[in-house]
Amino acid sequence: MARYLLAILLVGWVAACSGPAPEKKITEENSLTLVPWSQVAKAIHQDSDLASWADALEASAGYYASIPPETMVRFGPRQFSAETMVEACKDLARSARSMESTALLKHLETNYLLLRSVGSDQQGDVLVTAYFEPLLRGSLTQTKTFAHPIYRRPRNLVEVDLSEWSPEFKDKRIIGRIDKGRLRPYYDRARIDQEKVLKGGNLELAWVDDPIDLFFLHIQGSGRVQLPDGSTLRVGYAATNGQPYRSIGALLIEENQISKENMSMPALRQWLKDNPKQRDRVLNANPSYVFFRKLEGGPFGNIGVPLTGERSMATDATLFPKGAPGLLHVTLPEINTDGSVSTWQPTLRFTVNQDTGGAIRGPGRVDYFMGFGERAMQIAGIMKQRASSLYFIAPRPPDEPRPGFFARIREFFSFGQP
Incomplete structure (x- = not known):
C-alpha cells in the first residue's frame, strides 16, 4: 500500500511539473466521471418528500418503453439499453415512494453508480438557472x-x-x-x-x-x-x-x-x-x-413527457442521457410572502433529465424547471447559481463490484476518471 501511495504522489508531482494540461474537448463519452456516493451521502436527507421524483421517474420509464429496447443510453463512458433504463426508473420510483433516506442511500450504493458532470472547468463546476411555465x-x-x-x-x-x-x-x-x-x-x-x-x-x-x-x-x-x-x-x-x-x-x-x-x-x-x-x-x-x-396537459420536455416542477431539468442533449435520473446540488432561495428572499440554502435535489434548451450548452449548464405559479416565477427570475454540481444515477452493471471495502477504495480512487 505504501508503494502504491508513493506512486500516486510521484504521478501527481510529475503532472504538476509538466505544466497545465491542454484543454480537453468535452464529448458525450467524457462528459461524466464516476464518483463515490460519499460525495452526496450527507445531503441525501435534505430531499425527503420524493413522491414527485417518483412521478417524474415513471414518466421517464414511459419514454424508455416507447423507444426500441436495444437503444443504448450513454452515461459518459458507460452505456445501458433502453430496456434496462425502464426497469431502473421503475425501481427507483418504487424505492422513492417506500424508503426513508437512509434505506434509499443504501439501495443506491448497492445497485446504482453515481456519475458527475465534468462541468465548465472540468472540475465539476456547473451554472444552474431556472425556468417556469x-x-x-x-x-x-x-x-x-x-x-x-x-x-x-x-x-x-x-x-x-x-x-x-x-x-x-x-x-x-x-x-x-x-x-x-x-x-x-x-x-x-x-x-x-x-x-x-x-x-x-x-x-x-x-x-x-x-x-x-x-x-x-x-x-x-x-x-x-x-x-x-x-x-x-x-x-x-x-x-x-x-x-x-x-x-x-x-x-x-x-x-x-x-x-x-x-x-x-x-x-x-x-x-x-x-x-x-x-x-x-x-x-x-x-x-x-x-x-x-x-397542448393538452404538459408542459412537455424534449422526450415528450410532462415536466414535473422542481424535479425536471434541462441539459445539453448532445452530452447527457435523455430521461435519466440525477441529482442536483444547488443553492435555492427561500421566498418571503412579499416576494423578497430571506436566505439562500445549499440543497441536494433528486432530478430527472427531461428537457433541453437553445442556451443550455456544454457540461457546465443546467436549467431547472420550477413549475407554474408565483413562487416558480420568482425563483426562476433570480436563479443563476454557480458552483453547483450535476450528477446522474446509472444502473450498476452485474460485473461492477458492490460497494464493500475494496469497492469503496476503488470508487474513491476513480474520482475524475472515466
Whole structure:
C-alpha cells in the first residue's frame, strides 16, 4: 500500500511539473466521471418528500418503453439499453415512494453508480438557472389590446438532419426555408415581428397583450394564455427558426445598462418596460424565434413527457442521457410572502433529465424547471447559481463490484476518471 501511495504522489508531482494540461474537448463519452456516493451521502436527507421524483421517474420509464429496447443510453463512458433504463426508473420510483433516506442511500450504493458532470472547468463546476411555465393574457382573435401573435410552426420551415449525409455530423441539424430551389436561413426575429413576414399565413394560435411577456414565453418554451372568458390555452414548443440564441441580458450588461451583479429576469423586464423606444432593438438582438402548438396537459420536455416542477431539468442533449435520473446540488432561495428572499440554502435535489434548451450548452449548464405559479416565477427570475454540481444515477452493471471495502477504495480512487 505504501508503494502504491508513493506512486500516486510521484504521478501527481510529475503532472504538476509538466505544466497545465491542454484543454480537453468535452464529448458525450467524457462528459461524466464516476464518483463515490460519499460525495452526496450527507445531503441525501435534505430531499425527503420524493413522491414527485417518483412521478417524474415513471414518466421517464414511459419514454424508455416507447423507444426500441436495444437503444443504448450513454452515461459518459458507460452505456445501458433502453430496456434496462425502464426497469431502473421503475425501481427507483418504487424505492422513492417506500424508503426513508437512509434505506434509499443504501439501495443506491448497492445497485446504482453515481456519475458527475465534468462541468465548465472540468472540475465539476456547473451554472444552474431556472425556468417556469408563465401565464400570459391573450385572446383567440386579434384586437387592439391583444395585438401580438403567438405563431404555430410555419409550413415552409424545413429541418435537415445532417447525419443522413455523414456520421461526422451526428446530432447536427440545419433549419431553413426553400427559396428558388435553395435552402436558406429562416427569417429572424426582426423580420417576423417587425416586418411581419408571416402575416396572412393563418399561423396565429392566439394574440397576447404584451410583447415582453411574449418574448419571455419564447425563452421558457411553454406557457398558459388566460383568455377573456376565463378559460386557459396551453401552448408548448413546436419548432425554432434555427437562428442562434443570443442573450439580451448579456447585451445590456455589455452596454452598461444593467450591471452584471444586478442582472436578473425582473431587472431585465423592468428595463424593457422603462425603455420602450429601445425595446425592439434589444429584443431583436436575439434572432432566435420559437413556434408553438396547442397542448393538452404538459408542459412537455424534449422526450415528450410532462415536466414535473422542481424535479425536471434541462441539459445539453448532445452530452447527457435523455430521461435519466440525477441529482442536483444547488443553492435555492427561500421566498418571503412579499416576494423578497430571506436566505439562500445549499440543497441536494433528486432530478430527472427531461428537457433541453437553445442556451443550455456544454457540461457546465443546467436549467431547472420550477413549475407554474408565483413562487416558480420568482425563483426562476433570480436563479443563476454557480458552483453547483450535476450528477446522474446509472444502473450498476452485474460485473461492477458492490460497494464493500475494496469497492469503496476503488470508487474513491476513480474520482475524475472515466
